[in-house]
Amino acid sequence: MLTIAADIEVLARFGRALADPLRCRLLLALREAPAHPSDLADALGISRTRLSNHLACLRDCGLVVAVPVGRRTRYELADPRLGHALDDLRAAVVAVEADRTCADATENGCC
Secondary structure (H helix, E strand, O other): OOOHHHHHHHHHHHHHHHOOHHHHHHHHHHHHOOEOHHHHHHHHOOOHHHHHHHHHHHHHOOOEEEEEEOOEEEEEEOOHHHHHHHHHHHHHHHHHHHOOOOOOHHHHOOO
């Protein structure tokens, strides 16, 4: 059973991964299907070096894994439930965004 401290660490890692739009794009791409780095770099329109740095962050966060395939490496989500979690999180954020109850949200940049 996880402790509160462990729960916080897990959520912090997930938040760190989602804090960068490119890492979000990577996670969403890998949610669709595993891919090789060269294919991901081409699909996202970024250099392989930049992609490598972001994949390393996602690996360190425990969200993606590198799977050797012959002489190449394929990346995929570490657990299929992460894809479902991304879908659920996105749906929840969109629902909250559509139902802002704070009258000052736009002016104050809150909610």
